[in-house]
Amino acid sequence: MVSISDLACFNLLRMNRATFDKLCYMLRDVGGLKPSKHMLIDEQVAIFLHILAHHVKNRVIQHNFGRSGETISRYFNLVLNGMMRLGNMLLKKPEPVPEDSNDDKWKWFKHCLGALDGTHVKMRVPSPDKARYRNRKGEITTNVLGVCSQDGYFIYVLPGWEGSAADGRVLRDAISRRNGLRVPQGQYYLVDARYTNCEGFLAPYRGQRYHLSEWREGRHPRNVREYFNMRHSSARNVIERCFGILKSRWAILRSPSFYPIRTYNRIIIACCLLHNLIHQEGDLLEDEVEELEVDVDRMDYPPIQNLDTSDEWATFRDNLANECSMLLLLIGLLHERVILSLVTL
Structure with missing residues (x-):
């Protein structure tokens, strides 16, 4: 992900840059998320968070990220599956x-x-x-x-x-x-x-x-x-x-x-x-x-x-x-x- 300020990161993804980086590491190490030939983990996670934060439709994400609708849908579900594996780490005892x-x-x-x-x-x-x-x-x-x-x-x-x-x-x-x-x-x-x-x-x-x-x-x-x-x-x-x-x-x-x-x-x-x-x-x-x-x-x-x-x-x-x-x-x-x-x- 291109380096951006904390404020810009918050406006787009609802978290600062350090928190976003930690989430990417957790999804990689625990959530089983992997980079592909065409998309790195941080872009996958950014697409996922942008959809949650702004509730935008698939076609809007296609325009913003320059990806096909099928690609966006596939990676959204991959990141969502990875999030489900983080429950034991993130839910408080x-x-x-x-x-x-x-x-x-x-x-x-x-x-x-x-x-x-x-x-x-x-x-x-x-x-x-x-x-x-x-x-x-x-x-x-x-x-x-x-x-x-x-x-x-x-x-x-x-x-x-x-x-x-x-x-x-x-x-x-x-x-x-x-x-x-x-x-x-x-x-x-x-x-x-x-x-x-x-x-x-x-x-x-x-x-x-x-x-x-x-x-x-x-x-x-x-x-x-x-x-x-x-x-x-x-x-x-x-x-x-x-x-x-x-x-x-x-x-x-x-x-x-x-x-x-x-x-x-x-x-x-x-x-x-x-x-x-x-x-x-x-x-x-x-x-x-x-x-x-x-x-x-x-x-x-x-x-x-x-x-x-x-x-x-x-x-x-x-x-x-x-x-x-x-x-x-x-x-x-x-x-x-x-x-x-x-x-x-």
Whole structure:
């Protein structure tokens, strides 16, 4: 690839030059991508990224890169296959919040692994399948389950479910798969109110203020449950930010694509893997159901495999909410004592 500036590389491919070079090396050494007589690896990868970043049609790439439509299609799929082999390198291994955490957002949720949510990505499907893929807003979409760590890396991605599928149904499928989402006993993910509050998945209290927009303009929690919801929303917002960055960076996720369903599911996974690589490299220039096969670490205890409600988990949430509110009360009392001591001086 001809030497270009970081800014130009970002505008064309959505990553700086150093990150692009690293991706090419990874695709060569791990992804099995090889140069051909007529096209080097960096051009293959550049074509692939340009399509994802700008969602341009094959004929536009033919003009920009001076290649035939068949050549572009062939190398796009070769790079996509190579990206699927990078999953074990780029998907982050979950790490629970430690007991001594001092992170303002996560220290309240000891042993939490991160957050998860579903997002809808528009797509084109054959006419007979449109009813299944039509979501509650009337759009034709696939329901994608995304799981991320506390610092914004994707841990697990499951695309391909029809837009009409409920989030809870997608999550049940994810934890039941042989290489699916694993939640060790005693650990959990933060989820929103559309999911069941059950072992391994901590949901907020329903019927109470929750979203961050509801806490602006000086509004304060009125009770223990609202305070818990405020803390929960502040931490769980990390998955919303991940989805926002993902769709902002890759235009192919913002409008329906003509790729077959299976190929488009793989494209969604590839975009999540690229998100992790760019995040890992500190790229600061940015202000049919299928899953990625990943190795599952052996655990001392069996992972959680059901999503049924339980009194035990409801009590766990109540205790956590009370603990958070007590800490808030102690901080408030300590603050008042400091002020009083200063006044008496």
